[in-house]
Amino acid sequence: xAKTLNDAGPQTHVAEIVNHGEKxxxxxxxxxxxxxxxxxxxxxxxxxxxxLRETFDVFPWxxxxxxxxxxxxRYGWVPATSTPGFFGPQPPKMISIEVSPGKFRQVPWGxxxxxxxxxxxxxxxxxKDGRVVFALSATILRKDEATVQALFxxxxxxxxxxxxxxxQAIKLRFRDDDGDKLPLxxxxxxxxxxxxxxxxxxxxxxxxxIETNLFTPITRVDDCIxxxxxxxxxxxxxxxxxxxxxxxxKVASKLAVxxxxxxxxxxxxxxxxDAIEFAKQYQSPAAVIFCEDIDRVMAGERSVEMDDILNIxxxxxxxxxxxxxxxTTNDLESLNPAMLRPGRLDxxxxxxxxxxxxxxxxxxxxxxxxxxxxxxxxxxxxxxDGAIPAVISEVxxxxxxxxxxxxEPGEKVKHLSEAALIEAARTMQSQLRxxxxxxxxxxxxxxxDTALSSLVRDAVKGIADKVDEIERxx
Numbered sequence: 001x002a003k004t005l006n007d008a009g010p011q012t013h014v015a016e017i018v019n020h021g022e023k024x025x026x027x028x029x030x031x032x033x034x035x036x037x038x039x040x041x042x043x044x045x046x047x048x049x050x051x052l053r054e055t056f057d058v059f060p061w062x063x064x065x066x067x068x069x070x071x072x073x074r075y076g077w078v079p080a081t082s083t084p085g086f087f088g089p090q091p092p093k094m095i096s097i098e099v100s101p102g103k104f105r106q107v108p109w110g111x112x113x114x115x116x117x118x119x120x121x122x123x124x125x126x127x128k129d130g131r132v133v134f135a136l137s138a139t140i141l142r143k144d145e146a147t148v149q150a151l152f153x154x155x156x157x158x159x160x161x162x163x164x165x166x167x168q169a170i171k172l173r174f175r176d177d178d179g180d181k182l183p184l185x186x187x188x189x190x191x192x193x194x195x196x197x198x199x200x201x202x203x204x205x206x207x208x209x210i211e212t213n214l215f216t217p218i219t220r221v222d223d224c225i226x227x228x229x230x231x232x233x234x235x236x237x238x239x240x241x242x243x244x245x246x247x248x249x250k251v252a253s254k255l256a257v258x259x260x261x262x263x264x265x266x267x268x269x270x271x272x273x274d275a276i277e278f279a280k281q282y283q284s285p286a287a288v289i290f291c292e293d294i295d296r297v298m299a300g301e302r303s304v305e306m307d308d309i310l311n312i313x314x315x316x317x318x319x320x321x322x323x324x325x326x327x328t329t330n331d332l333e334s335l336n337p338a339m340l341r342p343g344r345l346d347x348x349x350x351x352x353x354x355x356x357x358x359x360x361x362x363x364x365x366x367x368x369x370x371x372x373x374x375x376x377x378x379x380x381x382x383x384x385d386g387a388i389p390a391v392i393s394e395v396x397x398x399x400x401x402x403x404x405x406x407x408e409p410g411e412k413v414k415h416l417s418e419a420a421l422i423e424a425a426r427t428m429q430s431q432l433r434x435x436x437x438x439x440x441x442x443x444x445x446x447x448x449d450t451a452l453s454s455l456v457r458d459a460v461k462g463i464a465d466k467v468d469e470i471e472r473x474x
Contacts, residue, residue, distance in 0.1 A: 046143040049119070053137040054152055057281055058159055059187065060125040061097040061107075063134020065164050067123060068107040070154045075115065099164045101189040117144045125184050131277035132184060166282045169253040169263035174274035181274070190265065192254040200251050201362045201389070202244060203355040210237075210248055213347035217324055218255050221285045231286050231322040234313050234344065236294070238332035239351035242388035245328045248351070249290045252326065262287040269297045270305070272312050272325070279323050286322040294327040299334040306336060313344055353388050356381040362389055363421065366396040370416045377418070383425040391428060398424035 119140030279287035402420035
């Protein structure tokens with residue numbers, strides 16, 4: 001039980017004073033006047049203003065959402081109140097942030113006050129180590145310091161296990177179209193529920209390579225670590241338009257979400273470094289960065305921009321990170337050889353158009369229940385060997401027209417016969433053959449003739465110039 005002050009003089013022993021939960025220990029043999037003076041000074045101390053500040057290594061909206069959760073847990077609701085202003089009390093600023101695909105919530109942002117706390121609390125975005133993080137600060141009286149510090153601690157603890165971005169698929173733009181860095185990127189959630197893995201069909205060797213080098217590190221993170229296989233990887237998917245590179249990335253995004261891996265899509269190669277910094281915040285257990293059309297910056301002669309990308313791919317910033325970088329190109333031939341150096345990328349996969357066997361699988365995917373499991377697709381597969389998936393999808397549509405012709409009017413097409421599929425495949429084969437021949441006639445041969453003519457002209461001119469020089473010397 002705490003002893004209290006009395007009039008017994010300087011010999012009185014005073015152990016402690018408890019006031020509203022705060023315990024103040026007084027020295028023994030302190031007189032009442034000295035005790036009063038100490039309490040007055042303590043009172044003044046508690047009325048002093050103190051600044052508290054802490055940064056949290058998460059994206060600002062992640063921190064704002066977490067702080068709103070902490071406030072709601074402590075007070076039962078998000079109790080941000082009005083702040084004084086020149087024109088009277090100003091209501092707290094509430095902003096809408098996306099917390100999952102298509103789902104938004106209001107969170108307090110900026111300066112606001114809290115019930116029972118004298119002073120202001122402020123949330124903000126702040127730059128740190130090349131990325132934007134959440135910053136929380138407070139300008140309060142010392143008497144409220146313990147309460148606010150407890151809020152900071154609760155937020156710190158909440159963020160250890162909760163995040164709106166970790167294990168989700170998001171799209172981010174870090175720079176504008178001119179390449180200038182955006183002050184605050186805006187993450188957009190990607191809905192992976194509509195991604196159909198069955199559409200992902202390749203030739204057997206391509207399929208195995210993608211599953212081994214891309215999907216396995218995503219779906220088997222713990223096993224990779226247990227077997228000493230670095231999760232950090234660089235994968236390049238190359239091949240002509242329409243062969244399924246982007247679809248592989250979409251399937252990767254769905255697998256990532258299913259296995260708690262963060263998936264980040266960036267549209268431009270000059271945003272890779274920014275994406276890696278963002279991924280470092282959410283790489284537990286791993287993160288995947290996907291960027292298309294790397295040939296836009298990696299084609300031709302070496303440049304400063306190209307060297308920057310090469311350094312990123314080399315892993316200077318990701319040697320100890322669980323980050324998988326996936327790049328695509330529609331033109332492997334145009335890439336600077338430095339990009340393809342062994343050791344720079346862990347896997348370079350040429351995504352070729354489907355072979356005959358893969359075509360048969362795709363016909364069944366696009367045809368669905370209309371193609372019986374017993375229908376022989378061998379001839380149709382051979383006719384479409386090397387056709388991209390979009391062409392195969394069109395063949396199925398044409399096959400429905402052919403089937404309509406083969407059956408009685410008024411009947412709904414429920415089954416695509418072998419004859420209808422072969423007819424559609426052959427007409428498409430003929431069309432593709434004609435397209436290829438006309439393309440070669442229109443572009444390749446004139447280009448070759450022009451090049452040869454140019455070489456001949458240059459050679460003739462060189463000989464003529466040499467003859468003129470000899471004649472002048474004579």
